[in-house]
Structure formats: structure tokens, C-alpha cells
Amino acid sequence: MWAMEEGESTLSLAQEGSSLGNTPPESLMTKASESLPRKASSAESQLPELEPNFGEWEGGVLMTWSASAWVTRAQVSEAQMTKEERLLEMRNMNEKDNKVFAPRPVWSSKFQYILALMSYMLMPSRIWRFVSLWLHKGGCSFLIVYILMFFFIGVPLLFLEMAVGHRAQRGSMDLWKILSPWFGGVGYSVFMVCFVTNTYTNLYNSWILFYMSHIFYFSVPWQHCPLQSNASSFDPECERATSYAYFWYQQTLKASDRIEDGGPPASNLAIHLFLAWCFICVFMINGIKSFEKVLYVLVPLPYFMISCFLFRTLSMEGTEYGLKHLLILKVASIYDLTMWLQAGVQVVLDMGVGLGPIVYLSSYIPGSNNCLKDTFLMAVIKLLTLLFTSPLIFSILGLWATITTHRCCKKNREKLIMLIAQGVLPPEVQPPDLHKNPTSTYNSWLNSLLPPLRRAVLSKVPECNIQEQFLKIKESPRFVFLVFTEFISIVPASAFWTVLFFLLLLSLGLCTVVAFMLGIITPLQDTFSFFRRQPRVLTVGASVVMFLCSLFFIQASGIYHYWLLTEYWIALPILSIVICENLAVAWAYRAKRFLKDMTALLSHPICPICCWLWCYVSPVALLTLLVAVIVQLITKPLTYIAWDSNTSKEMVRHYPMWALALIAGLYVFIIIPIPAYFAYRLNLGMPIRPPVCPKMSCRSAQTLSEKGASKDTVQTYKTKSLSA
Incomplete structure (x- = not known):
């Protein structure tokens, strides 16, 4: 719901609007205009108290919404108009093209609002990165540091964004101008970083859809090596690969050997990418009302499927090997500054702040909602979800390491038998049968050989060590995608578990992209009147633009640009934006003043520790993290893992210098609105803080929250929340 939060005329109109809950939208403007003559003297006396930037629109029109009506800036100038002129203008606006905009929608219930926040914050790539850091950065030591950073940095930042969206009740790009004239550029940077991120986020869903199109084969193609073109034998390059799934994955992407090598987009992926964007368009075609309907399926479904996977894997071989890594505690890691920095960056990324969706999702909630409780609820859900999914991932990684080691032992046995037959190795190194427990049998045999024979064997075949195999796990979400894909292809009833696995990933991925789309559509609708009148045109148009931009990432070298943005670039703009948001609330608008407004809105005090x-x-922690990320990008080489088609092996390659320039250029492009707007306001001599206005006091905030919305709407919302 929209509100100016200043002026007696607006509050009085909202009071009258509370009795018009069932009035058709076409008559709301006319009824509002009939009340204006009675408020002329009041508006004239209250007009100077309005804040100059509160409610400012780019297009020159201010749209104010209570739960009953949209009102134009004509109200602001009513003191200078005669009674006849006011009535004539308002009626002409009604009759001109019937452009009375629909009220800003709200969530139908509190439960749907929580589901929407969960759908955005449960990003699958962030969950995997958390598990990877837990494994490689100290085990339980990382978890301890993460929890500390989570509650001292993550939760306050989450509350800040939820409170801003709840307080302002809008999602326009100039939202931050309200808090401080100097930080007006933050809204534009948030919009742009959300746009860029959304261009490649849906790519992951296209991979899932492509894999799902093959799961009904009698034998899934990534379970074995693909046939050669003559269909007489398996591809020898795949036979040399350590992972059939990875080889099939590279063939699917048609990825080049290096980032410098280009190529056309992969047509097979383009079809599935288009289908992924069609799903997003359908989910968003009617705004949050259509999104609400799919939330009941997309959000609870992953938790059910994770539980099924966890119970299924606990009884399988190798599970205990993965689970024991959950209990490893490296005390020395506590003193590692790098681990603290990585934990801090991970917390900021996990909370999803700085990208816009949290502010916009919170702006659709009525003023009676307690956003402080919602913040702690979402924090607990996020933390419990990470702790719930980590055992599953560790157990499957243990299974994958066991299976891969078994396969290594069997390949070594086959190769040794061939070398013995060729006379390269003596008959004394004849390996045993490996039908039962291949790894244990093979390693026991290898360790029993005489040192000269053992050295001769290891000179021809690699050593199969489950510990080394387990520690090969990388931070990239691509790795866990392939690990799960290969794992479920060999378990009993693999078709069922394959469907379940891809539905799990697809539900999480679609939820994330829909939230990003809200971060694009909501500010455009709140800023431009045309998009409010044509929401479906905006949704379809935005989806088409996103699809066309996403085609860049399915070209031959597009995957390497994808990893460049997700692994090296994304932290820079997010940290910078969150710093500016923090400064805008805490120092420009002033934290005490903001908390006083929220105290009046929530009708109870807020802990002053906020x-x-x-x-x-x-601010200190975020600035430290930003500096650390920049230093790391400058001092350490940027690397990526490419597939060498000549050797059928993974190769670690260095990004060229222009890749670093690309990161820097895109970062500057995203952030430039902030200093530009800062300089513009400084040149105008605007104060850094908005003036303290009596109508922005705690009491008026409370009055607005209680009277600015239709009583019927708020009561309906509360009733649905309790029933949910």
C-alpha cells in the first residue's frame, strides 16, 4: 500500500476510504474528489510540512494509495485552486480514459509472505557454497564463525531491508531518496544489479530442464560414455575421463576449451532456456497474485524431497564417511583472517540483501505487520535449512567419493591386466578380483606388494584414495550438480530419484528467478504509470528481454563468463550497495529516528542494539569485506576450470587480463548512479538528512499505519494470516 505519510488531507482521505472497501474502483476517484472541497483549508495549512523528496516521481506524478484509492498530485496543489476547478480536474481525470489505477496489491495472508521470502532466500547455489566452505575452511570452526557473523551482521541487514520496504510501502527506484537526498542513486544501482544477475540465474534452470528431457530414457545418457559417430564403440575420450556425467555435461554445453574461443549459442540449450523463461512469465503474469498460488507447491516441495533423499542415503555405503566430516573441528582456523572474511561474504550473499527483492516483497505487506518478528523467523528458517541440507550433501558426497574410488580401482585393474598381457608388467602384479568392496580389496593388495613392484604399478596407474577424492570437491555449484546427477544414476530405482532430484532443483531455481523478476517489475510499475496499467505487457516484455540477454551465456565460451560473474563479480556490487543502504538508514536518516518510526508502526519498542x-x-564489517574482496581480485590470479577436449581432463586456466577489466567495468557501471546522484545533490546544496517533519513523527506513523489502509483490507489480511 502506498502512503505519503504527510498532510492531514491524505490521512483524512484514508479515513473516508476505510468505508469504501467495497466501492468499485471506477468510482473511487470521484468519491475522493467530493471530499476535497471540505479539506481545502486543512490542506493549505499542512502543505509546507511535506518533505520535499517524499513521494517524488520521475515522471512528475505522485500516486498515493491507501487500501481504498489512488490519488494524484492534484491534491498537493488544491489550496491554490477554486472549488470548481478542483472538481472539474478530478472528474476529467476519471472520464478521460478511465485510468484509475488499481490499488497496490498486498499478500493475501502472512503465510504467503513468509513463503515468498523463503523462496528467494533458499538459493541452491548459496546452500552448496556454504557446505563447500564448511568442508574446506575449518569444519565446525567455520560454522561457529558463520553463526557469529550471521547474527551480528546478517540479521541486522535483513531487518533493515525488510523494515525499509515495510515502512515506505513502495518499490520504486527512488525509494532511497526518502531516507536521504544524497543516497537517491542506490535504487538505480539495486535495479541494475538485479537485472544483470537475472540474465544468468535462469541459465541453471535451463540445464535442469535439459537433463529432465532425458530422464525417461531406459538408460540415462550420463550413466555411461556416449557412442562414437559410427555407433560401434564408446568414445575413447570419455573412457579417459574420470566422470561420465561431467563429460556429458561438457558435450551438452558445447563449451570451448578456453574463454577466448567463441562460437554460436547451443541450439538445444536455447530451446530449454526459452522454456524456462516461459515458466517465469506464467508465474508472474498476474503479479504477486499468480505467484501466491505456486508458492504453496514450490516452497514446501524441496523440504519434502530433501527428507526423502536423506532417509534414502543414510543406509547406503559411504554415507558415514561423508557425515564424519561434519564433526571435524580445526581450532587453528579460528585465527585465520581469510576464513572470517569468506564467512562474512557468505553471510551477506546468503541473506539475499542488496539485490532488491527483500525490500519489494516487504512492501506488499500491510502496515499492521510486525517485520521484526518476521526477520528473526526468516533468520531461523535460513539457518535451520542450511543445517538440515548439509548432512544430506555430505552423505551424498561421501557416496560419490566411494563410488568414484571403486571405479578408479576397477579401471586400474583392467589396465594392469592389459599391461601384464602386453609384457609391460610382470605377472607378480596380477590384481585380485574386485567384486566385493573394490577399494578395500585393491588397496590391501597394493600395500602388500614389494616396494619395487608397488612403484612399478603406481608408475602406470593412479593411486585410488577416497580421502583425496573427497577433498577434490570444489566450491562451484556445477560440481554438486554433476555429483548428484552421477550418484542418482546408479542407485536402485534411479528413474524415480532422478525425477525427484531435478524437481527439487527446478523448484528452488524457479523461486529464485521469480523473486528477481519481482525486483525488476515492481520498481518499474511503481515508477511508471504505463506499466501499472499494463502489467502483463511488462511481464512478457521483461521476460523476452531477459531471454535475449541470457543467450550470451549459452554460446561456446558463455559458461566461463557465467562463472566469472558468479564467483568473482557478484560480491562487489552487493557489498557496495548494502554499505550505502546501511549509511542511508543509520547516518543519513538516522538510526534512532528510523527505529522511532518503526516503534510507532509496530506499537512496541525495538531493542536499541539494532x-x-x-x-x-x-558499516565497519561491510567496508572491511569490500576491501578484502577488491584486494583478493587484484593480487590473486583469476582462474576457471575448462575441459580440455584433447586430453578429456579438467584444466585450470587463468582468465585473461581483459576479464578483470570486464569485472571492474561492470562494477563501475552498476555503482556509478550512487556517486553521480551524490554529486548532483551536493551541487544543489541539499542536506544529507531529510528535514525532521512533525508529520513524520512516531505518532503520525502510527496513525498512518492504522488509518491509511482500509479497515476491511487489514481485517481480512489478519483473518487469513490466523487461518494460515
Whole structure:
């Protein structure tokens, strides 16, 4: 719901609007205009108290919404108009083209709002990165540091964004101008980083759809090596590969050997990418109302499927090997500054702040909602979800390492038998049968050989060590995607588990992209009147633009640009934006003043520790993280893993220098609106803080929250929340 939060005329109109809950939208403007003559003297006396930037629109029109009506800026100038002129203008607006905009929608219930936040915050790539850091950065030591950073940095930042969206009740790009004239460029940077991120996020869903199109084969293609073109034998390059799934994955992407090598987009992936964007368009065609309907399926479904996978894997071989890594505690890692920095960056990325969807999702909630409780609820859900999915991932990684080691032992046995037959190795190194427990049998035999014979064997075949195989696990989400794909292809009833696995990934991926689309559509609708009148045109148009931009990432070298953005670039703009948001609330608008507004809105006091965290802890921590990320990008080489088609092996390659320039250029492009707007306001001599206005006091905020919305709408919302 929209509200100006200043002026007696707006509040009085909202009071009248509360009795018009069932009035057709076409008559709302006319009824509002009939009340304006009675409010002329009141508006004239209250007009100077309005804040100059509160409610400012790019197009020159201010649209204010209570739960009953949209009102134009004509109200602001009513003191200078005669009674006849006011009535004539308002009626002409009604009759001109019937452009009375629909009220800003709200969530039908509190439960749907929580589901929407969960759908955005449960990003699958972030969950995997958390598990990878847990494994490689100290085990339980990383978990301890992560939880500390989570509650001292992540939760306050999450509350800040939820409170801003709840307080302002809008999602326009100039939202941050309200908090401080100097930070007006933050909204534009948030919009752009959300746009860029969304261009490649849906790519992951296209991979899932492509794999799902093959799961009904009698034998899934990534379970074995593909046939050669003459269909007489398996591809020898795949036979040399350590992972059939990875080889099939590279063939699917048609990825080049290096980032410098280009090529056309992969047509097979383009079809599935288009289908993925069609899903997003359908989910968003009616705004949050259509999104609400799919939330009941897309959000609970992953938890059910994760539980099924967990119970299925606990009884399989190798599970205990993966689970024991959950209990490893490396005390020395506590003193590792790098681990603290990586934990801090991971917390900021996990909370999803800085990209816009949290602010926009919170702006659709009525003023009676307690966003402080919602913040802690979402924080607990996020943390419990990470702790719930980690055992599953560790157990499957243990299974994968066991299976891969078994396969290594069997390949070594076959190769040794061939070398013995050729006379390269003596008959004394004849390997045993490996039908039962291949790894244990093979390693026991190898260790029993005389040192000269053992060295001769290891000179021809690699050593099969499950510990080394387990530690090969990488941070890239691509790796866990391939591990799961290869794992479920060999378990009993693999077709069922394959369907379940891809539905799990698809539900999480689609939820994330829909939330990003809200971060694009909502500010455009709140800023431009045409998009409010034509929401479906905006949704279809945005989906088409996103699809065309996504085609860049399915070309031959597109996958390497995808990893460049997700692994090296994304942290830079997010940290910078969150720093500016923090400063805008804590120092420009002032944290005490903001908390006083929220106290009036929530009707109960807020713990003053939030003020201390916003003013001192969060800015210092965020600035430290940003500097650390920049230093790391400058001092350490940027690498990526490519598939060498000549050797059928993974190769670690260095990004060229122009890749670093690309990161820097895109970062500057995203952030430039912030200093540009800052300089513009500074040149105009605008104060850094908006003026303190009596109508922005705590009391008026409380009055607005209670009277600015239709009583019927708020009561309906509360009733649905309780029933949910």
C-alpha cells in the first residue's frame, strides 16, 4: 500500500476510504474528489510540512494509495485552486480514459509472505557454497564463525531491508531518496544489479530442464560414455575421463576449451532456456497474485524431497564417511583472517540483501505487520535449512567419493591386466578380483606388494584414495550438480530419484528467478504509470528481454563468463550497495529516528542494539569485506576450470587480463548512479538528512499505519494470516 505519510488531507482521505472497501474502483476517484472541497483549508495549512523528496516521481506524478484509492498530485496543489476547478480536474481525470489505477496489491495472508521470502532466500547455489566452505575452511570452526557473523551482521541487514520496504510501502527506484537526498542513486544501482544477475540465474534452470528431457530414457545418457559417430564403440575420450556425467555435461554445453574461443549459442540449450523463461512469465503474469498460488507447491516441495533423499542415503555405503566430516573441528582456523572474511561474504550473499527483492516483497505487506518478528523467523528458517541440507550433501558426497574410488580401482585393474598381457608388467602384479568392496580389496593388495613392484604399478596407474577424492570437491555449484546427477544414476530405482532430484532443483531455481523478476517489475510499475496499467505487457516484455540477454551465456565460451560473474563479480556490487543502504538508514536518516518510526508502526519498542549494530558494527564489517574482496581480485590470479577436449581432463586456466577489466567495468557501471546522484545533490546544496517533519513523527506513523489502509483490507489480511 502506498502512503505519503504527510498532510492531514491524505490521512483524512484514508479515513473516508476505510468505508469504501467495497466501492468499485471506477468510482473511487470521484468519491475522493467530493471530499476535497471540505479539506481545502486543512490542506493549505499542512502543505509546507511535506518533505520535499517524499513521494517524488520521475515522471512528475505522485500516486498515493491507501487500501481504498489512488490519488494524484492534484491534491498537493488544491489550496491554490477554486472549488470548481478542483472538481472539474478530478472528474476529467476519471472520464478521460478511465485510468484509475488499481490499488497496490498486498499478500493475501502472512503465510504467503513468509513463503515468498523463503523462496528467494533458499538459493541452491548459496546452500552448496556454504557446505563447500564448511568442508574446506575449518569444519565446525567455520560454522561457529558463520553463526557469529550471521547474527551480528546478517540479521541486522535483513531487518533493515525488510523494515525499509515495510515502512515506505513502495518499490520504486527512488525509494532511497526518502531516507536521504544524497543516497537517491542506490535504487538505480539495486535495479541494475538485479537485472544483470537475472540474465544468468535462469541459465541453471535451463540445464535442469535439459537433463529432465532425458530422464525417461531406459538408460540415462550420463550413466555411461556416449557412442562414437559410427555407433560401434564408446568414445575413447570419455573412457579417459574420470566422470561420465561431467563429460556429458561438457558435450551438452558445447563449451570451448578456453574463454577466448567463441562460437554460436547451443541450439538445444536455447530451446530449454526459452522454456524456462516461459515458466517465469506464467508465474508472474498476474503479479504477486499468480505467484501466491505456486508458492504453496514450490516452497514446501524441496523440504519434502530433501527428507526423502536423506532417509534414502543414510543406509547406503559411504554415507558415514561423508557425515564424519561434519564433526571435524580445526581450532587453528579460528585465527585465520581469510576464513572470517569468506564467512562474512557468505553471510551477506546468503541473506539475499542488496539485490532488491527483500525490500519489494516487504512492501506488499500491510502496515499492521510486525517485520521484526518476521526477520528473526526468516533468520531461523535460513539457518535451520542450511543445517538440515548439509548432512544430506555430505552423505551424498561421501557416496560419490566411494563410488568414484571403486571405479578408479576397477579401471586400474583392467589396465594392469592389459599391461601384464602386453609384457609391460610382470605377472607378480596380477590384481585380485574386485567384486566385493573394490577399494578395500585393491588397496590391501597394493600395500602388500614389494616396494619395487608397488612403484612399478603406481608408475602406470593412479593411486585410488577416497580421502583425496573427497577433498577434490570444489566450491562451484556445477560440481554438486554433476555429483548428484552421477550418484542418482546408479542407485536402485534411479528413474524415480532422478525425477525427484531435478524437481527439487527446478523448484528452488524457479523461486529464485521469480523473486528477481519481482525486483525488476515492481520498481518499474511503481515508477511508471504505463506499466501499472499494463502489467502483463511488462511481464512478457521483461521476460523476452531477459531471454535475449541470457543467450550470451549459452554460446561456446558463455559458461566461463557465467562463472566469472558468479564467483568473482557478484560480491562487489552487493557489498557496495548494502554499505550505502546501511549509511542511508543509520547516518543519513538516522538510526534512532528510523527505529522511532518503526516503534510507532509496530506499537512496541525495538531493542536499541539494532541502532548500535547499524551505526558501527555493520558499516565497519561491510567496508572491511569490500576491501578484502577488491584486494583478493587484484593480487590473486583469476582462474576457471575448462575441459580440455584433447586430453578429456579438467584444466585450470587463468582468465585473461581483459576479464578483470570486464569485472571492474561492470562494477563501475552498476555503482556509478550512487556517486553521480551524490554529486548532483551536493551541487544543489541539499542536506544529507531529510528535514525532521512533525508529520513524520512516531505518532503520525502510527496513525498512518492504522488509518491509511482500509479497515476491511487489514481485517481480512489478519483473518487469513490466523487461518494460515
